[in-house]
Amino acid sequence: MSDVLAQLQRVLEERRHADPQSSYVASLHAKGLNKILEKVGEESVETLLAAKDAERSGDTSELVYETADLWFHSLVMLSHLGLSHEAVLAELARRFNMSGLDEKASRQVDS
Numbered sequence: 001m002s003d004v005l006a007q008l009q010r011v012l013e014e015r016r017h018a019d020p021q022s023s024y025v026a027s028l029h030a031k032g033l034n035k036i037l038e039k040v041g042e043e044s045v046e047t048l049l050a051a052k053d054a055e056r057s058g059d060t061s062e063l064v065y066e067t068a069d070l071w072f073h074s075l076v077m078l079s080h081l082g083l084s085h086e087a088v089l090a091e092l093a094r095r096f097n098m099s100g101l102d103e104k105a106s107r108q109v110d111s
């Protein structure tokens, strides 16, 4: 499973130059950043609503589905701007062993 993101990244890169008529990802690239951001926003809201439903019902299947949509559209956004999931994974790795509370406190001292 760990190379799912790498495989998807390769497809997303190929789609940057593909025919928009033949590919959903290519059609998003062709429509431009605002359309991609609109989809990221839509999928964010759908994920929030699915999380509330999951808490209420105990059924998490819709939450997994919507989170996959959100991750997918976020990856399209990064790809559109010449970035990949690797930049995000590197940032998460950089944060290993860094308490979120300590990180927040260090920002408050800086500002």
Ligand SMILES: N=c1c2ncn([C@@H]3O[C@H](COP(=O)(O)OP(=O)(O)OP(=O)(O)O)[C@@H](O)[C@H]3O)c2ncn1[C@@H]1O[C@H](COP(=O)(O)O)[C@@H](O)[C@H]1O
Binding pocket: 008, 011, 015, 022, 023, 024, 025, 026, 042, 068, 069, 072
């Ligand atoms: N993982 C995905 C993936 N997840 C979600 N989606 C699409 O994202 C869209 C989600 O938007 P909505 O739920 O809002 O559905 P919609 O109403 O059809 O969307 P809009 O018309 O409002 O834009 C749907 O069209 C889904 O099919 C995806 N489309 C593609 N991929 C991956 O990207 C690869 C390349 O896809 P193509 O570019 O289509 O070949 C595929 O092989 C997959 O691996």
